[in-house]
Amino acid sequence: MLNGWFVLLGDAFFNGSIVLASFAAKLGAANWVIGLMPALLNAGSMVPQVFIAPYVARLPVKVVLYRQMALLRIASLGIVALGGFVLGQRLDLLLWVFVAGLALNGFFTGFSSLPFWETIGKTIPMERRSGLFSARNLVGGALAFLAGFLVRFILELPLAFPYPYAILFALGTLAFAYGWHVFGLIDEPPDKAIRTERISLSLPFRDFYFRRFLRVRILLVMASMVEPFYAAYAVRVLGHKGEIGLYLMVYTLSSVLSNLLWVRISRRYGSRSLILIGAALGALAPVLALTLPSSAFWMVFVLQGAYLASIGVGTSTYLVNLAPTDARSSYIGLSNTIVGLLAFSPVLGGLLADRVGYVGPMVVATICYAWALYAGRRLKLLEGVEPR
Template sequence: MPVDSQLTVTSRDRRTGRHNAGFGIAYGAMLMLGHTLIHPVIVLAFFVSLISDSYVLVGLVPALATGLAAFPLLLGAGSAPGRAGRLTVGVWASIFRAAAIGLLGAVSFALGDGTPPALLVTFFVVYALYNLASGFANTPMVDLTAYSFSGERLGLVFGQRNLWGAVLGVMVGYTIARLLGGSDDIPASVAILFLLAFVAFSLAAYAAAMMREPYRSDGYVASLGHQLREAPHLLGNDYFRRFLAFRAFLSLSAIADPFYVVFAYRQLGVPIDLIGLYVAALAVGRFASNLIWEPISARRGNRLVLQVSALLRMLIPLLALALPPLLRWSVIADLGLMGGRALAYAFTLVFVVYGVSLSGQALANMAYLLDIAPEAERPAYTGLLNTVLAVVAFVPLVGGLLLERFGFQFLFLVTFLIGFAAVLSSGSLHEPRFLRPTPLLARYGLLTRSRRVRG
């Protein structure tokens, strides 16, 4: 290519990046606002628990949110990030996503408390369509963001997204507290949340439509069948095989995720208005912990971030089990802290730790995979990983079955054991930046030191 042609392309890319920066931040912030308003693990799981006695259906909410959203990745995980026309797909999928949530809000208003079975069926059908649309929207929009900005500017965009996401998350928590705490018609209150999310997703779709697609050549698209045929070859990579086992255990530890809020409400008697506090606590935990995770990742590598995230994940069910008897202990209970609501407020810690753990995972999961996968084969590695995790994402259904049969304490104990297996599994991860990785718990003799990485 002639030199002047290269300069022209570079100049165009820079103009596109400057144009996309503002709209990219707005898109991400509105997307985070919408997701927080209808957070599957807190808001929607709690909503379903109020209109259904089935814990399996409660577990189906986050299963759909994760499993169906990953479906488009399975169809085209190997597509080139700059593939022509993908922005158009992302914009139309964003519009469909907003429309689905708007429809859900209208139906919730129309049906209300009067017909829970009809409301439940409608919710799951429309929510499934919403998550499929989210998957088709997220893939091209993430690619567009990655290819529109340089590394430093990309960090700025994501930093701004996280900042506004945290600020809006606190506002969402206050809104949820006011809506749920001051209403006797919970479906109608949740319908308002759906409509507010519709507004947020509509603004996100507008921001996406205003972005410009950077020029890139087309790439190949790896089908699901191709990914599965490549599995034996990919699993021959010791780095990846260990990472896949770790991610599977870590995802399995989400078995109790939608049931913490149900436990708080049904077993601990937490007032309904504090559900909003839990949403805000999760949002703040995710944002604030970024200030810690990023330096750790930069100085010590993504492996340590994953290990500590797994350790925090393991602590969540322990907190849920330990806080009630601890705060009901006569020495503490007699203090009369917080007007008798000490346990309700203390349970916020569960969601703070949950948010901190999710933040670490979000930062390091993909970054670690990119570190260990050969560049030419990254799409195939990503595809196989997403295929496994899309199946594992339905583990909360198993959690619902265990809860119905054995109760909360048993479920949380199983969750702790799975989390412990994830922590042990993290000890076998290699750190690609260093030749001699040190397992997280090696200094205490719980894990053996990893062998030298073979080049």
């Protein structure tokens, strides 16, 4: 629980859709580079998983690998923060140091994700996992909301660009470091027997319900091409620059408050319901972005915080619950690797935005979210439903 609180605090300082996108926009980066920022974190953390799953499955205590990777993840983010302090006069070089640091962090995170989920699967009962992640998001989101005040204050300091952002990245690195350290202290029970599962495409794909889940997950990750461009649209089209801290605050507050609702819905109706709700709200967000007046654009980030929280808790919990205990690494590793390969969709969104404007990725995202909502109705209900 403590790990989640500090990781979400770190996420506030490294928020891909708001902080990183606005940072890249102010650096003058092309839209495809802006889309690359969150893609590096998401894809890098997922793609290696299918390749290391056999190794992780044979480890009697998975959290050991998590501890080792934590040091490398901290170092990679340290590069990002340090670059902001020492390359203030070389913004062209700073951009690529920034990209390299994020890429390394995403790659090392790929070696940490499976040990994380395996440890969760071994220590938290199925019926309590949705509650765990909702509670993590609730308190962690509250910390991120408070961090939004700090982000707004730092970005308004009379300091030359990029030093305010360098301060944010340094604070985020410290928060991540403590959160990863705390998770490494978990007393994970060793496996009773060494697992020798092999990764085979036919193993999870023989599961009809896994194939249905993967289809929905792919649609959701394709729809995510729009996520970093709400902030870029606000900066470049609407001329909003000082409002970035405000947008982060309403985004995190929405995530916090919505989790109060998501935990109740998940316990009563299961994690599938969160996937459906997130897809429905995600389809609505681009419509609001294109129709709201400039003064009300903050409502887009309210909606974004709510539906990303719903999708995040819903898909993660659903996959862990769907996977058989003796093949959990196969299911999680294969699913995350396939999704990770498609997590570069924001780059495609950026190329589309360069061609036809920001309306392009917004329209495509609306279609993908709506399609995911339609397909998600046929997902298997895994968790029990409380009686009325």
